[in-house]
Amino acid sequence: xxxxxxxxxxxxxxxxSIIAKVEDGKVVSTKGDPTHPFTRGALCSKVLxxxxxxxxxxxxxxxxxxxxxKGEGRxxxxxxxxxxxxxxxxxxxxxxxxxxxxxxxxxxxxxxxxIQMNAxxxxxxxxxxxxxxxxxxxxxxxxxxxxTVGAMVGSRPxxxxxxxxxxxxxxxxxxxxxxxxxxxxxxxxxxAQMIVIDPYKNRTAKQADWYIPIRPGTDAALxxxxxxxxxxxxxxxxxxxxxxxIGFPELEQSLWTYTPKRVExxxxxxxxxxxxxxxxxxxxxxxxxxxxxxxxxxRRGGMAIRTIACLPGLVGAFHKPGGGALMFTSDAFxxxxxxxxxxxLLPRETRILDNVRLGQNLLxxxxxxxxxxxxxxxxxxxxxxxxxxxxxxxxxxxxxxVVHEQxxxxxxxxxxxxxxxxxxxxxxxxxxxYGHTYLQRAEPVIAPLGEARSNFDFYMALGNKMxxxxxxxxxxxxxxxxxxxxxxxxxxxxxxxxxxxxTMELMNIEEVFAHGFPTxxxxxEFYSAQMEKDGYFPLPVYLEVDEEExxxxxxxxxxxxxxxxxxxxxxxxxEKERRPTIQIHPVxxxxxxxxxxxxxxxxxxxxxxxxxxxxxxDIPPGTAVAEGVWWTKHTPDGNPINLLTSDRLxxxxxxxxxxxxxxxxxKMAHDS
Ligand SMILES: Nc1nc2c(c(=O)[nH]1)N[C@H]1C(S)=C(S)[C@@H](COP(=O)(O)OP(=O)(O)OC[C@H]3O[C@@H](n4cnc5c(=O)[nH]c(N)nc54)[C@H](O)[C@@H]3O)O[C@H]1N2
Ligand SMILES: Nc1nc2c(c(=O)[nH]1)N[C@H]1C(S)=C(S)[C@@H](COP(=O)(O)OP(=O)(O)OC[C@H]3O[C@@H](n4cnc5c(=O)[nH]c(N)nc54)[C@H](O)[C@@H]3O)O[C@H]1N2
Ligand code: SF4
Ligand SMILES: [Mo]
Numbered sequence: 199x200x201x202x203x204x205x206x207x208x209x210x211x212x213x214x215s216i217i218a219k220v221e222d223g224k225v226v227s228t229k230g231d232p233t234h235p236f237t238r239g240a241l242c243s244k245v246l247x248x249x250x251x252x253x254x255x256x257x258x259x260x261x262x263x264x265x266x267x268k269g270e271g272r273x274x275x276x277x278x279x280x281x282x283x284x285x286x287x288x289x290x291x292x293x294x295x296x297x298x299x300x301x302x303x304x305x306x307x308x309x310x311x312x313i314q315m316n317a318x319x320x321x322x323x324x325x326x327x328x329x330x331x332x333x334x335x336x337x338x339x340x341x342x343x344x345x346t347v348g349a350m351v352g353s354r355p356x357x358x359x360x361x362x363x364x365x366x367x368x369x370x371x372x373x374x375x376x377x378x379x380x381x382x383x384x385x386x387x388x389x390a391q392m393i394v395i396d397p398y399k400n401r402t403a404k405q406a407d408w409y410i411p412i413r414p415g416t417d418a419a420l421x422x423x424x425x426x427x428x429x430x431x432x433x434x435x436x437x438x439x440x441x442x443x444i445g446f447p448e449l450e451q452s453l454w455t456y457t458p459k460r461v462e463x464x465x466x467x468x469x470x471x472x473x474x475x476x477x478x479x480x481x482x483x484x485x486x487x488x489x490x491x492x493x494x495x496x497r498r499g500g501m502a503i504r505t506i507a508c509l510p511g512l513v514g515a516f517h518k519p520g521g522g523a524l525m526f527t528s529d530a531f532x533x534x535x536x537x538x539x540x541x542x543l544l545p546r547e548t549r550i551l552d553n554v555r556l557g558q559n560l561l562x563x564x565x566x567x568x569x570x571x572x573x574x575x576x577x578x579x580x581x582x583x584x585x586x587x588x589x590x591x592x593x594x595x596x597x598x599x600v601v602h603e604q605x606x607x608x609x610x611x612x613x614x615x616x617x618x619x620x621x622x623x624x625x626x627x628x629x630x631x632y633g634h635t636y637l638q639r640a641e642p643v644i645a646p647l648g649e650a651r652s653n654f655d656f657y658m659a660l661g662n663k664m665x666x667x668x669x670x671x672x673x674x675x676x677x678x679x680x681x682x683x684x685x686x687x688x689x690x691x692x693x694x695x696x697x698x699x700x701t702m703e704l705m706n707i708e709e710v711f712a713h714g715f716p717t718x719x720x721x722x723e724f725y726s727a728q729m730e731k732d733g734y735f736p737l738p739v740y741l742e743v744d745e746e747e748x749x750x751x752x753x754x755x756x757x758x759x760x761x762x763x764x765x766x767x768x769x770x771x772x773e774k775e776r777r778p779t780i781q782i783h784p785v786x787x788x789x790x791x792x793x794x795x796x797x798x799x800x801x802x803x804x805x806x807x808x809x810x811x812x813x814x815x816d817i818p819p820g821t822a823v824a825e826g827v828w829w830t831k832h833t834p835d836g837n838p839i840n841l842l843t844s845d846r847l848x849x850x851x852x853x854x855x856x857x858x859x860x861x862x863x864x865k866m867a868h869d870s
Contacts, residue, residue: 199219199220199221199226200219200220200221201217201218201219201220202217202218202220202641202643203215203216203217203218203231203638203640203699204216204218204622204623204640204641204643205311205622205627205629205638205640206241206245206622207308207309207310207311207314207621207622207627207629208244208245208308208310208761208764209307209308209310209335209761209762209764210242210374210375210633210761211374211375211378211526211527211631211632211633211634212236212237212242212375212376212377212378212631212633212634213237213310213629213630213631213632213633213634213636213638214230214231214234214237214240214241214242214245214377215230215231215233215234215237215638215701216228216229216230216231216241216245216248217229217230217231218248218623218643220643220644223644223645224249224253224644225248225249225252225253225623225643225644226249227247227249228241228245228246228247228248228249229241229246233701234636234701235356235636235701236355236356236377236631236633236634236635236636237377237634238377238380240376240377240380242376243758243759243771243774244759244760244761244765244768244771247770248623250768250769250770250771251621251764251765251767251768252621252623252624252644252647253647254605254767254768255767256605256606256766256767257604257605257606257618257647257648257767258603258604258605258606258610258616258617258618258619258648258650259618259647259648259649259650260275260276260618260648260649261275261276261277261278261280261281261615261616261617261618261649262274262275262276262615262616263276263280263281263284263614263615263616264613264614264615264616268592268593268599268611268612268614269589269592269593269611269612270611271606271610271611273616278617278649278651278659281615281617282659282660282663283663284615285600285615285660285663286660286663286664288570288598289301289325289570289664290664292569292570292598293325295569296566296567296569297326297566298325298326298327298545298548299326299327299328299548299549299566300328300566300567300568300569300570301322301325301327301328301568301569301570301572302327302328302330302551302559302568302570302571302572303318303322303327303330303571303572303573303574304330304553304556304571304572304573304574304576304578305318305330305553305573305574305575305576306334306573306574306575306576306577306578306581307333307335307575307576307762308574308575308576308577308604308762308764309575309622309627309653310629311622311625311627311628311629311640312533312535312538312627312628312629312630312682313538313626313627313628313653313654313675313678313679313682314575314622314625314627314652314653314654315575315653316535316538316539317538317574317652317653317654317656317657317658318572318574318653318657319538319539319540319541320538320539320540320543320657320661320668320670320671321657321660321661321664321666322572323539323540323541323543323544324540324543324544324545324661324664324666324668325664326544326545326546326548327548328548328549328550328551328568329548329549329550329551330550330551330552330553331550331551331552331553331852332552332553332554332847332848332851332852332853333553333554333852333853333854334553334554334581334582334583334853334854334856335491335853335854336491336494336526336853337848337850337851337852337853338494338495338499338500338503338848338849338850338851338853339489339491339494339499339500339503339525339526339851339853340526340528340851341500341850341851342494342499342500342501342502342503342504342507342850342851343489343503343504343507343525343526345504345723345726345728345729345734346504346507346508346511346717346722346723346724346726347507347525347715347716347717347722348715348716348717348718348723349529349710349716350525350526350527350528350529350632351526351527351528351529351530351707351710351711351716352522352523352524352525352526352527352707353486353516353521353522353523353524353707354635354707354708355378355381355524355527355633355634355635356381356634357381357486357519357520357522358378358381358382358385358486358488358520359381359382359384359385359520360385360484360519360520361382361385361390361482361484361485361486361520361521362385362388362389362390362391362482362483362484362485362520363390363391363393363478363479363482363484363485363486364382364385364390364391364392364393364485364486364487364488365392365393365394365395365479365485365486365487365488366392366393366394366395366396366402366406366488366490367395367396367417367487367488367489367490367493367506368395368396368417368489368490368491368492368493368494369396369402369488369489369490369491369492370396370400370401370402370490370492370755370756371402371488371490372400372401372402372405372758373400373401373402373756373757373758374756375488375633377633377634378488378633378634379402385520391407391408391478392405392406392407392408393406393407393408393409393410393475393478394406394408394409394410395410395412395417395420396409396410396411396412396492397411397412397413397414397751397753397818397821397823398411398753398781398816398817398818398821398823399411399816399817400755400816401758404816410467410471410475411466411467411818412465412466412467413464413465413466413751413820414493414496414751414753414821414857414858415493415496415497415498415502415743415751415857415858416464416465416466416740417465417493417498417502417505417506418498418501418502418505418506418738418739418740418741419456419460419461419464419465419740420461420465420467420472420475421502421505421506421508421509421738422453422456422461422505422738422739422740423456423457423458423460423461423465423467423472423476424472424475424476424479424509425449425453425456425476425508425509425512425738426453426454426456426457426458426461426476427458427472427473427476427477427480428476428479428480428512428513429450429453429512431476431477431480433476433477433479433480433481433513434480434512434513435512435513435514438511438513438514438517439511439512439514442511442514442516442517442714442715442721442722443511443721443722443723443724444717444719444721444722444723444724444725445723445724445725445726445736445737446724448724448725448736448737449508449724449725449737449738452737452738452739456740457469458470458472458473464740466818479509479513480512480513482513482521483518483520483521484515484518484519484520484521484522485510485513485515485521486515486520486521486522486523486524487506487509487510487515487522487523487524488523488524489503489506489507489523489524489525491525492753492755492857493857494848494853495848495853495854495855495856495857495858496848496855496857496858497743497846497847497848497849497855497858498740498741498743498849499848499849499850499853499855499858500848500849500850500851500853501734501735501738501739501740501741501849501850503525504726504729504738505738505739505740506523507523507525507722508722508724508738509523510522510523510722511722511724516711516722517711526632526633527631527632527633527634527635527707528630528632529716530635530704530705530707530710531630531635531637531704531705532683532685532704532705533630533682533683534681534682534683534684535682537678537681537682538670538678538682540668540670543668543670551563552847552852553852554582554583554845554847554852554853554854555845555847556578556582556587556588556591556845557582557584557585557586557587557588557589557590557591557845558584558587558591558845559591560587560588560590560591560592560594560597561587561590561591561594567596568597569596569597569598570597570598570599570600571592571597571598571599571600572599572600572601572602573599573600573601573602573603573609573613574602574653575602575653576609577603577607577608577609577762577763577764578609579592579607579608579609579611579612579838580607580608580609580763580827580828580829580830580838580840581762581763581827581840582840582845582854583840583843583844583845583854583855583856584804584840584841584843584844584845585838585840585841585843586804586805586841587845589612592609592612593612598614599612599613599614599615600613600614600615600616600617601613601615601616601617602616602617602618602619602653602656603616603617603618603619604618604619604620604621604650605766605767606767607763607766607829608763608829608830608831608838617651617656618647618648618649618650618651619650619651619652619653619656620642620646620647620650620651620652621647621650622640623642623643623644624642624643624644624645624646624647624650624652625642625646625652625654625655625675626639626640626641626642626652626675626676626679627639627640627675627679628640628679628682635703635705635707636701636702636703637696637701637702637703637704638699638700638701638702639679639696639697639699640699641699652675654675654678658670658671658672658673676697679696679697680693680696680697683696683704685704724737724738725737734849734850741849745860746802746803746844746859746860747802747803747860747862748802748859748860748861748862749786749789749860749861749862749863750782750786750820750821750822750860750861750862750863751820751821751822751858751859751860752800752821752822752823752824752842752843752857752859752860752861753821753822753823753824753857754823754824754825754827754839754840754843754856754857754859755823755825755857756825756826757775757825757826757827758774758775758825759771759772759774759775760772760775760826760827762827763827763828763829766828766829766832767829772832775825775826776810777810777834778807778808778809778810778824778826778828778832778833778834778839779809779810779811779812779824779825780798780800780809780810780811780812780822780823780824780863781812781814781816781817781822781823781824781825782811782812782813782814782817782822782823782863783813783814783815783817783818783819783820783821784813784814784815785819786819786820786822786863787811787813787863790862790863790864790865791865792811792813792863792865794813795810795811795812795813796810796811796866797809797810797811797834797866798810798811798863798864798865798866799863799864799865799866799867800822800824800842800861800862800863801842801861801862801863801864802842802859802860802861802862804841804842804843804844805837805841805842806837806841807833807835807837807838807839807841807842808833808834808835808837808866809824809839811863822861822863824839826839827839827840840856842859842861843855843856843859844858844859846858
């Protein structure tokens with residue numbers, strides 16, 4: 199038996215270092231790496247028995263060609279050579295008939311390794327394919343945060359061990375960021391309090407000292423109400439404001455409308471609670487706000503994040519040990535992304551499409567239409583909003599679809615050619631994190647299963663087949679890994695440590711704020727001239743939006759035992775989540791004659807989905823929560839949750855509005 203180190207590749211801020219035990223070429227167990235400074239030997243329940251995912255019966259092992267109808271999932275085995283020949287022939291034909299922009303690659307976050315996640319870019323750049331902007335996950339949060347703070351960095355996550363007040367704002371950390379919460383436990387022992395602000399009482403809220411329910415989409419108003427009280431009660435730090443921020447006079451003038459009373463009307467948070475929250479924040483020694491991504495997936499998401507990020511500026515929290523705020527740590531990694539993106543291969547400024555609107559892109563584009571679709575690291579039939587449109591688009595007869603996947607997913611069933619992908623345990627990569635500051639390279643732990651190939655190997659082989667002779671198409675992954683970090687080329691010791699897979703920190707995140715903020719003004723920006731240039735209101739603001747029809751506001755946040763759709767092939771985890779469920783308040787259930795838990799229909803103008811209603815007071819009246827995204831073969835009616843969500847975009851960054859939709863409920867027509 200041997201032990202090998204690797205890194206969890208999933209889209210999770212924790213990016214755990216893993217120790218895998220391998221026997222006869224097979225992974226027999228996985229455990230946390232106790233030497234990792236942030237994850238400290240713990241893995242979540244999803245990855246603790248990762249062998250079940252690697253060796254799942256749903257794994258794809260060979261290339262295949264479709265023989266049935268699209269969506270049916272009937273395929274015949276072919277060789278890699280045949281697959282590559284067919285793909286290149288179809289690509290050349292499509293490009294000569296239309297333009298190169300008829301080709302489009304939909305990428306997801308199935309594998310967060312820097313190389314595998316981006317390995318398709320050189321190929322599609324060289325080809326001149328349509329490009330994408332925005333994504334399903336967090337672009338509104340990225341941009342909103344950057345307007346205030348200047349870069350995707352924040353307080354060091356470990357420093358939460360020294361806070362006296364943690365505010366978890368729109369994040370279910372127990373499920374999606376457990377290692378940071380482990381550091382907070384140390385603060386808790388010293389008497390620190392935890393407040394959770396969330397529309398429903400999620401697992402994290404259940405552990406809070408104070409849970410504050412909020413009406414979805416109204417967070418900016420609550421943050422502005424806190425600012426109103428902080429200013430009115432002189433709980434701000436004028437010296438800090440003068441030295442480290444810009445735009446306070448303008449902000450102060452704009453606050454008068456956010457009285458606690460009005461904030462109560464908007465947010466549903468009682469006026470006295472707005473006051474109490476602001477006082478706790480203003481009086482804390484070092485308050486720390488963990489800003490979740492959840493609240494950014496709405497039409498007001500970017501502005502909400504930008505507004506919350508202003509709070510630490512009023513009390514000087516970013517410069518108090520244990521205080522501040524954190525959204526992402528992504529910019530704590532100085533990386534030469536050109537080494538893998540190869541944007542210089544672009545023949546011209548090619549067409550840009552909104553990734554979130556995959557269905558519309560497939561159905562409504564004409565100049566040229568998309569006729570060749572590639573899918574890498576994603577399961578868009580399930581994870582994209584308005585999945586009815588996505589499915590309709592994928593059914594187009596004149597569309598040639600190539601899906602490179604580890605599993606027999608819903609998206610695979612629409613493919614013309616299916617290609618088997620390695621898991622991260624079978625391939626090489628470099629992992630940064632968006633929730634901590636450590637970098638780690640990993641070599642394969644086991645050989646690829648069946649004929650699986652990594653994204654890098656596939657796209658380089660395809661490039662060679664197309665006759666692309668640019669340097670990237672003959673590089674090794676190790677070469678690319680080193681080019682990502684030019685500093686290692688001159689520092690032998692660091693280079694060896696990196697290649698050996700040691701955990702490394704390349705930037706001291708505290709130093710980023712040592713002399714100010716990485717914004718255009720060098721200060722935390724209450725007033726952002728850049729926002730004004732970009733067409734936004736330059737100050738934090740709460741804006742009204744139109745509501746769709748429907749009785750309840752639907753939230754679709756992550757489930758505890760799965761991660762997006764990536765664990766649908768692991769039966770043991772699926773069983774823990776039991777069945778596709780919608781949590782509703784008993785009052786809303788009663789209004790539709792639903793008296794007890796059971797299957798119901800949830801619908802809006804986009805479609806209808808059968809879900810198990812769980813009646814619970816953890817959900818406030820007027821809101822409904824469906825955690826997790828299920829593979830359709832595990833649902834009672836074959837309808838995925840995202841049939842109900844809209845492909846409208848966020849206010850900033852072309853993101854998804856997955857938590858900003860309305861639905862109605864009805865009892866099942868008859869017991870079936
Ligand atoms: N209703 C609802 N919808 C959501 C969300 C939600 O909370 N609720 N969350 C949204 C968010 S935040 C996100 S980030 C997206 C995620 O959406 P996606 O990016 O589509 O993520 P997954 O659905 O997990 O699908 C990732 C797929 O990539 C495959 N994969 C993994 N590693 C590799 C690899 O190395 N190579 C290849 N070729 N394939 C690989 C996995 O097997 C998996 O099927 O979903 C969004 N959609
Ligand atoms: N177990 C598990 N872990 C995961 C994932 C998973 O699917 N399962 N997904 C991974 C991915 S891709 C991501 S992006 C991260 C996401 O991790 P988080 O940052 O935690 O964000 P979400 O889980 O999307 O949303 C968390 C909370 O946001 C709340 N929320 C929704 N709308 C609003 C609002 O308007 N205001 C407020 N205050 N709160 C709101 C939801 O109710 C939910 O409780 O987690 C990652 N980790
Ligand atoms: S999913 Fe997150 S918590 Fe679980 S092992 Fe991976 S990085 Fe760690
Ligand atoms: Mo995500």
